[in-house]
Amino acid sequence: MITISKNAVEAYLEQRKESGPVCAYVYDLDHLKQHAETIKQSLPAFCELYYAVKANPDLELLSTLEPIVDGFEVASIGEINKIDGISKKPMLFGGPAKKDHEMLEAMERNVDYVNVESLHELNRMAYLAQQEQVKLPVLLRVNLSTNVSDSHIRMSGVPTQFGIDERDVPNVIVKALSYEKIEIKGFHFHAMSNNLDAAAHLRFVEMCMKKARSWRKEFALEAPIIDIGGGIGINYWDTSNPFDWDTLARELKEFEQETIDENLTLFLEIGRYMTAGCGSYVSEVLDVKTNHGEHFAVLRGGSHHLRLPAAWKMSHPFRVHSVEGWKYPFERPGIKDAEVTVAGELCTPNDVLVGKEFVSELRAGDIMVFEYAGAYGWTISHHDFLSHPHPEQVYVMNGLVYIR
Numbered sequence: 267m268i269t270i271s272k273n274a275v276e277a278y279l280e281q282r283k284e285s286g287p288v289c290a291y292v293y294d295l296d297h298l299k300q301h302a303e304t305i306k307q308s309l310p311a312f313c314e315l316y317y318a319v320k321a322n323p324d325l326e327l328l329s330t331l332e333p334i335v336d337g338f339e340v341a342s343i344g345e346i347n348k349i350d351g352i353s354k355k356p357m358l359f360g361g362p363a364k365k366d367h368e369m370l371e372a373m374e375r376n377v378d379y380v381n382v383e384s385l386h387e388l389n390r391m392a393y394l395a396q397q398e399q400v401k402l403p404v405l406l407r408v409n410l411s412t413n414v415s416d417s418h419i420r421m422s423g424v425p426t427q428f429g430i431d432e433r434d435v436p437n438v439i440v441k442a443l444s445y446e447k448i449e450i451k452g453f454h455f456h457a458m459s460n461n462l463d464a465a466a467h468l469r470f471v472e473m474c475m476k477k478a479r480s481w482r483k484e485f486a487l488e489a490p491i492i493d494i495g496g497g498i499g500i501n502y503w504d505t506s507n508p509f510d511w512d513t514l515a516r517e518l519k520e521f522e523q524e525t526i527d528e529n530l531t532l533f534l535e536i537g538r539y540m541t542a543g544c545g546s547y548v549s550e551v552l553d554v555k556t557n558h559g560e561h562f563a564v565l566r567g568g569s570h571h572l573r574l575p576a577a578w579k580m581s582h583p584f585r586v587h588s589v590e591g592w593k594y595p596f597e598r599p600g601i602k603d604a605e606v607t608v609a610g611e612l613c614t615p616n617d618v619l620v621g622k623e624f625v626s627e628l629r630a631g632d633i634m635v636f637e638y639a640g641a642y643g644w645t646i647s648h649h650d651f652l653s654h655p656h657p658e659q660v661y662v663m664n665g666l667v668y669i670r
């Protein structure tokens with residue numbers, strides 16, 4: 267179970283030297299290391315743990331994860347460069363819109379696996395691999411015909427731009443086998459985002475294994491890799507009721523003997539579940555006011571730093587760090603035992619991080635701590651809208667606070 271370390275934020279606030287309102291991402295690297303090690307140790311030997319860099323490509327986080335994970339899922343040359351700089355571990359290059367120059371660079375860098383997202387992409391890869399005289403190890407990314415879960419966002423089992431329609435996979439296999447410079451290493455099934463149901467995830471794994479087996483058999487393929495992608499969720503709506511990782515890990519062990527017998531390896535490419543819990547976004551309340559009978563707190567920060575709640579139209583989990591000092595000679599605005607909407611510093615009513623949630627007390631000068639902000643937080647946000655200064659990036663490790 268993910269637990270959030272409160273101490274990293276408090277350690278930063280104690281040591282903070284900058285004047286002006288607080289605005290920072292605080293990453294607890296001890297927490298990340300421990301969480302990643304727990305995930306890795308809980309997985310059976312036939313599973314390989316990849317980190318999906320897109321969830322948070324911060325170099326401090328990548329360096330913390332590097333000794334623990336088996337490899338990295340990358341989706342651009344920028345991500346390949348980051349991993350190249352810190353690791354010799356395998357890279358798997360995915361993404362639905364690969365450019366020729368990206369594929370060529372992936373070949374040059376000996377990226378270990380490349381996802382094939384369509385027949386046309388396969389043809390282009392084969393063409394370029396032939397030109398370069400390299401054999402390209404590929405995973406065929408499948409868009410399954412069946413819907414697999416109630417997860418927040420689905421990439422597969424529904425019409426999307428991702429992967430090869432399951433019904434077309436046999437034709438693509440035939441084509442791939444006709445290319446001398448293409449080697450089918452397996453199948454890639456990443457299908458969902460923020461799934462909160464461990465039982466549904468297991469059903470999905472079973473389905474992936476069944477499909478991969480049938481194609482291996484039909485075409486006498488070795489293809490030892492079944493990549494089930496990521497998609498393990500964070501329960502932002504009720505953090506006391508998290509995804510049941512222990513059940514998933516325990517039940518995966520049930521597949522151990524058959525996978526050994528069949529020489530199969532399961533890849534997991536985990537993003538959100540890996541890094542969400544190590545990061546908090548902290549932002550000072552500048553004002554508390556009442557409009558049309560509703561209470562609003564306004565922050566030095568907002569959705570340009572943490573876009574996720576606005577994008578998903580949800581309240582981000584938070585706690586209030588109370589600050590007792592008040593520097594002005596006039597009244598301190600605040601509310602008690604009331605619902606509040608927490609907005610940011612942008613000039614749009616969409617800049618909301620929390621909508622009508624209860625607080626026992628919230629005053630100007632207090633600090634809002636948005637937990638579970640370590641994945642798809644800073645990296646997916648529109649940082650420069652309105653040209654406000656960026657938040658500090660803060661790392662806490664062994665009780666030491668580093669500020670960038």
Ligand SMILES: Cc1ncc(COP(=O)(O)O)c(C=O)c1O
Pocket residue numbers: 318320321339360361456458459460495496497498535536537538539
């Ligand atoms: C191909 C692929 N693998 C893995 C992931 C990571 O997913 P998550 O962060 O839900 O674990 C993503 C996220 O979009 C992805 O596109």
